[in-house]
């Protein structure tokens with residue numbers, strides 16, 4: 001089979017490495033991929049958002065199955081167009097991807113179907129938003145409606161910060177049209193959990209839970225990033241919590257999307273906070289998370305391509321989806337300065353004694369004159385699997401030391417929060 005994967009980050013590298021394990025796979029193309037994928041895939045310089053070119057490429061290269069990984073092409077209808085061209089594809093249609101691309105839609109969905117979430121109001125006028133903020137309790141959470149590269153959420157500690165957030169999102173339009181409407185919601189306290197799930201619109205199969213580390217600096221300080229590291233499973237996500245989430249959040253969400261005439265087929269990502277009043281939905285994503293995928297897929301024992309094909313053909317209940325009992329840790333190595341200003345173009349070297357059982361996923365790398373160079377904020381992720389979380393963390397850090405580039409930066413405390421979890 002010839003497979004096409006749309007996207008070019010660490011998440012897509014993890015998907016590609018896993019799909020490669022299927023013996024039916026002959027060739028994998030990554031659009032656009034990145035120079036670090038090496039022999040794992042053939043990278044083709046077509047942007048993930050250039051839907052017309054993606055479809056044209058799929059048509060003329062005998063693609064048997066496509067996986068669309070990032071949010072933007074999904075929200076733009078990449079899966080609709082590929083399927084129209086006769087290419088079976090993994091990922092939600094445009095009408096279902098709205099569950100991530102509009103926070104107003106997802107909050108209203110949760111309210112309409114009594115899915116537990118933070119109390120909220122929607123505003124499309126900055127004046128009305130400020131009137132509401134005058135009489136609110138703090139901290140409070142302000143979210144731009146549309147996609148904003150993970151930066152459209154502001155946790156305001158006081159009224160001044162909240163007013164500034166409204167001004168920058170709604171008046172200065174720092175996120176463009178994404179800020180035409182905003183959601184203002186109650187700040188929820190409690191451990192955060194990410195759960196990815198496979199669903200074909202009928203069956204829902206949650207994957208192993210994970211914990212992201214979004215802030216740039218140790219101790220969860222500094223700016224929000226795309227994610228500096230992850231561990232799986234998330235110790236707070238016990239079997240009881242998982243059952244409660246299945247019953248109150250997962251199944252109701254999939255059934256709500258069906259009732260709305262927007263059946264969700266693909267990977268549904270649930271961002272949760274475990275509050276003292278039970279688990280609450282913080283957000284939905286319509287795709288695999290990055291870097292959650294880099295710890296979840298290494299623990300998947302079943303065949304990823306078979307599962308994805310079963311999701312696409314609405315036969316998910318017929319395939320087995322099994323995860324190992326082990327633990328995984330992914331440490332992201334970034335360019336110093338990320339997520340703000342950083343330099344790129346430094347050579348990346350992987351030492352010959354990089355452990356054979358550790359995994360290296362490239363995100364911001366390019367190949368130039370036979371050398372691998374840094375080419376982004378998050379450069380790569382190193383994942384290790386072990387019997388215990390402690391073991392996985394240790395192994396991941398020791399493997400991360402075998403990969404080097406100038407100006408590198410990583411957090412030194414990935415997994416610490418999970419290891420000290422009081423459950």
Ligand SMILES: Nc1ncnc2c1ncn2[C@@H]1O[C@H](COP(=O)(O)OP(=O)(O)OP(=O)(O)O)[C@@H](O)[C@H]1O
Pocket residue numbers: 118141143148149150151152153185186187188189192271282283285
């Ligand atoms: N109501 C809330 N209470 C407390 N924290 C919140 C709340 N809403 C969001 N957050 C925090 O802000 C982060 C980002 O929020 P959210 O996930 O809605 O934004 P996003 O831009 O869609 O993020 P992502 O890039 O992960 O998709 C959450 O992971 C969570 O830590």
Ligand SMILES: [Mg+2]
Pocket residue numbers: 100283284285
């Ligand atoms: Mg999101």
